[in-house]
Amino acid sequence: MAVERSELPYRLALPEPTETHEQDAEFCVIDTGGGWQEYRFHDYDALYRIPGLYEKLFYDILQCQSPPVVCDLLVEQLRAQQVDPSSLRVLDVGAGNGIVAEELRSRGVGKVVGVDIIPEARDAAERDRPGVYADYHVVDLTALDDEQAESIAAGGFDALTCVAALGFGDIPPAAFRAAFDMVAVDGFVAITLRDDFLSDGDTSGFSGLIGSQLDSGELEQLGSTVYRHRLATSRDPLLYRAVVARKRRPRG
Numbered sequence: 001m002a003v004e005r006s007e008l009p010y011r012l013a014l015p016e017p018t019e020t021h022e023q024d025a026e027f028c029v030i031d032t033g034g035g036w037q038e039y040r041f042h043d044y045d046a047l048y049r050i051p052g053l054y055e056k057l058f059y060d061i062l063q064c065q066s067p068p069v070v071c072d073l074l075v076e077q078l079r080a081q082q083v084d085p086s087s088l089r090v091l092d093v094g095a096g097n098g099i100v101a102e103e104l105r106s107r108g109v110g111k112v113v114g115v116d117i118i119p120e121a122r123d124a125a126e127r128d129r130p131g132v133y134a135d136y137h138v139v140d141l142t143a144l145d146d147e148q149a150e151s152i153a154a155g156g157f158d159a160l161t162c163v164a165a166l167g168f169g170d171i172p173p174a175a176f177r178a179a180f181d182m183v184a185v186d187g188f189v190a191i192t193l194r195d196d197f198l199s200d201g202d203t204s205g206f207s208g209l210i211g212s213q214l215d216s217g218e219l220e221q222l223g224s225t226v227y228r229h230r231l232a233t234s235r236d237p238l239l240y241r242a243v244v245a246r247k248r249r250p251r252g
Contacts, residue, residue, distance in 0.1 A: 012030055023041075023238065068103055069192075070100075160191075163190075166191060
């Protein structure tokens with residue numbers, strides 16, 4: 001283990017770079033004063049409970065770049081389409097503790113509403129970035145009742161963001177579809193996915209979903225880029241694809 005020193009009140013260690021782990025099995029160990037404890041990266045509820053840990057781990061140490069990359073790509077396409085970012089009403093799915101919303105608001109986006117499945121994410125957003133969201137819903141998008149669906153859709157969204165949250169079972173295709181259906185026709189969609197999740201060999205379901213939406217004309221791709229999402233615990237780069245598209249009426 002390589003121990004990272006921090007000004008925060010804990011010690012953090014990662015596996016040695018010679019060890020390799022599947023992305024959804026990566027972990028670190030944390031000592032908050034009572035001994036070392038293992039935290040898997042996808043145990044978001046546990047990570048969010050420790051103030052500053054999420055940013056320290058993923059942004060300071062593993063150099064995550066996804067929020068600024070996708071937000072820059074979205075704003076670039078808004079300008080190309082002559083849309084004022086301040087007019088945008090964004091549904092941010094897999095919102096976590098508000099890093100994407102902060103990036104959007106810093107680029108002039110007017111309104112962002114968050115959705116996540118765990119209450120710890122909302123609590124962390126309110127703790128770390130108070131006021132960045134106009135509203136925040138803790139719901140399972142695959143099991144919405146009519147009241148929940150109406151409450152979220154009342155935001156009148158003309159954009160959807162989902163950054164580094166698709167795949168691995170965190171947000172399944174059905175959840176993405178439910179959020180997509182809440183966005184107005186001609187609205188914008190800005191997402192990131194691990195690049196191989198859009199390949200012919202994909203088993204996550206997203207290649208088929210996104211491919212069918214593009215083929216039907218329901219999505220019109222405006223821009224796309226492959227970039228380094230972050231470092232793996234092996235210190236190898238994890239490549240993701242950012243895509244910005246517009247929602248259209250399907251042909252036929």
